[in-house]
Amino acid sequence: MGNPLLEKIELEMAVLVRRVTSITSKNKIGNLDRSAYLLMHELSVEGPSGVKTLAENLQLDTSTVSRQAASLEKKGYVSKIPDPTDRRAYFLQLTESGTSDFNEYKKARLDRFEILTEDWTDEERKQFGNLLKKFNQAISEK
Amino acid sequence: MGNPLLEKIELEMAVLVRRVTSITSKNKIGNLDRSAYLLMHELSVEGPSGVKTLAENLQLDTSTVSRQAASLEKKGYVSKIPDPTDRRAYFLQLTESGTSDFNEYKKARLDRFEILTEDWTDEERKQFGNLLKKFNQAISEK
DNA sequence: CGCATATAGTTGTATTATACAATAATGTAG
């Protein structure tokens, strides 16, 4: 029974998440973890934003973002600019060192993906990226 | 600069892992978590195995597997059969209730993936499964 | 205007999944 195409996706997805989780636990590249990376990515794409906006965009609880932001601030990667129109709120902004370490980390990640897919065709890379994105969108929406 | 194909994979992969992690935290389907699921999958495919073998096959630390096994045993999903040739070792074996709840959980997961990919072509599903597998193999090996 | 409610962010606490290190019990080889 069952749809073998779905079964394959289902199993490989479980394996993938485990592998990546496992890597995160030990093989952390540099000073940045995946979650901080996504937060910084968001800041670098969207510009300075507050905890609430970030939490919405990243689909995380504000408490989670708040802690990540605190940790990044401690490392000097983001600074908190008070929102002049609302004294409860801040804008989180990447610092210079944040930006440069973010780029360095991104490069290290890309190198890793380069190696992982070194024997793939560009067509495969393209499909994989597209399908991952499509899948992520589905998860976000459904 | 950089390779846009790789950048897309890299980013979407980070997002994917977060989404799935997030789902695991709240939306747990039934009584089984992803990690227990993979362990039970392994047992159902490979038959009764010891902690060490499982850890090797799943590429996890033995301590991690040992705890998962203990938790599954507590739920009555696996039983420990002493290895007659080595009194340090056990075989973990799925119980009936383990098998049936595993199948039920698997079905729930498949339903979920069915929905997530409901507007995909079979060709896309096939490609996604293949590429995920290929990627997982790369991670395991490189 | 002032109180009630809403909102931004932080902090306390819990859960899940993992690793590494130390240990106990048992096996094995010289």
Place this chain on the structure above:
DNA sequence: CTACATTATTGTATAATACAACTATATGCG
């Protein structure tokens, strides 16, 4: 038979998350 290796467990730590409680501030209504 002793020294070393191996199987599994347990202690401890880390990362990433959520929910709930709280603080401070904002807003809107009577």
